Amino acid sequence: MALLSAPLSVPLTLVEVPDAMRARLASLGLRPGAQLTLAQRTTGGGRLVALGSSRLALGETLLRQLRVVVA
Amino acid sequence: MTTGLNLRKLPLARIDASTSVAPSCHSEGGDGGVVGAPTVALVGAPNVGKSTLFNALTGARVTMGNWPGTTVEVAKGTWRIRWDGKTCDCQECTCEDTSHERDLTVIDLPGAYSLDPESPDEALTRDLMDDPSQAPDLTVVLVDAAHLARSLYLVAQLRERPLRVIVAVSMLDIAASQGIELDTYALAESIGVPVVALDPRRRSGLVNLAKAVDVALAGPAPARRPRTIDADEVAAVGPELAGEDERFGWVEAAAAAGTTGSGEGRISWSDKVDRIVTAPVLGPLIFLGVMWLVFQLTTTVAAPLQEVLGDFFAGPVSDSARWLVGAIGLGGTWVEGLLVDGLIAGVGMLLTFVPLMTMMFLLLALLEDSGYLARAAVVTDRLMRSIGLPGRAFLPLIVGFGCNVPAIAATRILGGARQRILTALLVPFTSCTARLTVYVLIATTFFGSYAGTVVFAMYVISIVLVVLVGLALRRTLWRTMGAEPLLIDLPPYQLPTARLTATVTWVRVKGFLKTASGIIVTTVCLVWLFQAIPAHGGEFGKVPVVDSVYGVAAQAITPVFEPTGFASWQTTSALAVGFVAKEGVISSWAQTYALDDPSGTGPSALGDKIKIDFAASSGGHTLPAVWAFLIFLLAYTPCVATLAAQRREIGLRWTIFGVALQLSVAWTLAVLTFQIGRMFW
CATH class of the missing domain: 3.40.50.300 (P-loop containing nucleotide triphosphate hydrolases)
Structure with a gap:
């Protein structure tokens, strides 16, 4: 499923990232196989992603492009 | 370990x-x-x-x-x-x-x-x-x-x-x-x-x-x-x-x-704070509160200091210099003019910005160092994205409504060079408090009890201008920009350290002084020089502004403003002074009218003269000409200090481009306002 429709506070595994942003996402730790959790909704339809000890704010557009499965 | x-x-x-x-x-x-x-x-x-x-x-x-x-x-x-x-x-x-x-x-x-x-x-x-x-x-x-x-x-x-x-x-x-x-x-x-x-x-x-x-x-x-x-x-x-x-x-x-240890699964206090400050409804409210605080601190703490410094240079410092020049037998000569109206006025103007810049840089350092700025960027992202800017650009634009100079400096919080340039080009369209004084004079003179509404309208027009110019620049110069989706790494919150904050603030204030000093002092001295040189004979330094090279040049450019309805040389020379600093517009008017008729004093006398001037220059369509003037005043180059700050942040080329942009937008809108307005009034 798209990360946008994933439930909050549930451990997820990233399975697919958009090719165009692969390097940028990887440099922040968002690689296929990464374990993450959606911490909360943010203003403007985004989500706060907990990835290990990192906290990343992702916008709606990107959330649609990332695919995850429940871990 | x-x-x-x-x-x-x-x-x-x-x-x-x-x-x-x-x-x-x-x-x-x-x-x-x-x-x-x-x-x-x-x-x-x-x-x-x-x-x-x-x-x-x-x-x-x-x-x-x-x-x-x-x-x-x-x-x-x-x-x-x-x-x-x-x-x-x-x-x-x-x-x-x-x-x-x-x-x-x-x-x-x-x-x-x-x-x-x-x-x-x-x-x-x-x-x-x-x-x-x-x-x-x-x-x-x-x-x-x-x-x-x-x-x-x-x-x-x-x-x-x-x-x-x-x-x-x-x-x-x-x-x-x-x-x-x-x-x-x-x-x-x-x-x-x-x-x-x-x-x-x-x-x-x-x-x-x-x-x-x-x-x-x-x-x-x-x-x-x-x-x-x-x-x-x-x-x-x-x-x-x-x-x-x-x-x-x-x-x-x-x-x-x-x-x-992986650090996973631990909910830190940083997370707890984030639950509040990035929440869909509370987040923007907190952000507005923080912005209000930044605005308040720069205006209520730094602005009075700015005034005190201004008075100090215009009063005791200038008086002492005059006395000193008089004591060595050069009183009333061009030496006094150059020293008091050129050098001291220029250095004074530069230094009056120091409290404002210090406060701005201090607050920026605190917001950056604490980690809040990254959250603010998340909160304002969607709004700013509509004009192709990241959320962080909100801060300089808000600050611009106080003073454009620290606002330009605040564009450095933006990561990308292109976003920095675009924001720095938009800041001059935010209506700073120096422009407010002119709005108030004009609005009370022409609109009476509706003055408040007119001033408010100027702020609305300012916001509309920022959005429209932003969209226009994005669709022309930066068509490829702004498509990157929101992806921000949120650093954990930290207590800002006094030493770090002080160092960062000092480095930035020093940088501003270094870059801005040359431009501001030189421009103020040049304006003094052109006002001192007689255009058609007379003694250097003892010529009425109207007969100086400056006055004659202002008269020469007056025809350019013919289609705007405010083409009188007093108004155009006030606008020319306003290019240096908007604070000078009213005093320039007062000075030129006083020179024409030394008996007329006081704001009402000034208002009357402005009324007569606008009525004459607009051919009877006074109100469209006044609106055209107000819009021109809002949109054209705010002051040389802003240019100095731009020169520092985005380079000379973009600063010149910005001046051309401001002047063309200001002139075009003024012409449109007057030409359309006079069909109805």
Whole structure:
């Protein structure tokens, strides 16, 4: 499923990232196989992603492009 | 857990405790480093404290400037390492007295997560590292202990090049609070270069870094890290992806060797704060509160100080200068004019901005250092995205409504150069408080009890202008910009340290003074000079403004304003003075009318004269001409101090482009307003 429709506070595994942003996402730790959790909704339809000890704010557009499965 | 300098791989057997690291107090090559000294580059991801480390090493004696041929701003400084006493290679051998001082040139390169360039900033770092003629003698990679795996990707790429590298690990306290412990010895073993633990914010560990750097500079660059890329994988996914995977494998192994505990699953107080400040409804409200506070502090604390300083220069300082000039027999001559109306007025104007700029930079440093700025960017992202700007651009634009000068300076919180340029070009369209004084005079003169509504309308028009010009620039000049989706790494909240905040504020205020002083003082002196030169005979320095070169030039450009309905020479010369500073518009009017008729005094007399002028110049369509004037005043160049700030932040070319943009937008809108308006009024 798209990360946008994933439930909050549930451990997820990233399975697919958009090719165009692969390097940028990887440099922040968002690689296929990464374990993450959606911490909360943010203003403007985004989500706060907990990835290990990192906290990343992702916008709606990107959330649609990332695919995850429940871990 | 072990922290400190890893010495296993270093020839030093003992660290001399008397070694000290002191910020340099002089440099032969200016503050931009010492000529011929080894170059040390600082690299690392954004928000790991790289610039803080740079300031700690160089003592803020730095030069900021664009890297030649790029728009990337790079800071350069001198790092003086002092060695007192003896250093031994081993206990058996003879100790040599190695007391010496050593100067190193430090370059603070822009934040980069990797050497795969995503922006001009990252491209610069990659280009430097790949070019043997430009590569630094040593590269210090600052990594974040709390996000070690992420930080090490850059190290993996640097280790594939023949470079001397030292890894400096910061944020150990945050890592420890998340249950992550770092073993610098194991990490150094794993990555093959020295590892130093330090805290740039508290200036600890710097001596160890100095030692490691000195030792590394004495030796050759270490061998590149061996790479074993699986041939099957290359065939399956291509060489690039396979290469990346190999790097991530190396990074994961190094991070696993160097740390214990993952930090996962811990809800820190930082998370709890984020639940509130980035929440869909509360987040924007808190953001507005913070913005209100920034606005209040800059206006209620700094603005009165600005007034006091202004009065001080216009009063006691000017009076003393006049007295002094009089005492040496030059009273009433051009010398007095140049000194009082040129130099003192110019320096006075520059210095009146100091409280405002200091307050702005202080607040920016606090917001940045605390980690809130990254959250603010998330909250305002969607709104700003509509004009192609990231959320962070909201701050400079809000500040612009107070004063454009610190607002331009605040554009440096934006990561990308293009976004910085676009925002700096939009700031002058935000209506600053200096313009307010003119609105109030005009509105009370022409609109009576509706004055308040008219002033409010000016602010609405200002916002509309920012949005429209933003959209227009984006659709023409920057069609490719702004498509990047929101992806922000939120640093953990930290308590700002007084020393760091003070240093950052000082460096920025100093930078402003250095760049702005020339432009402001020169312009004020030039305006005085042109007002002192008689156009058609007369004595230098004793000519009415109308007969001066300045007055004649203002009259010459007056026909340009014919289609705007406010083409009287008094109004156009007031606008010409307003180009220097909007504070001068009313006084210029008062001065020119007073010179015409010395008996007329007081604001109502001034208002009456302005009314007569507008009625005459507009052919009876006074109100459309007044609106045209107000809009022109709002949209054209705010003041030379803004230009000075722009020159510093976005360079001369874009500053000139900005002036042309402001003048064309202002003139076009004024003409449209008058020409359409006069059909109805």
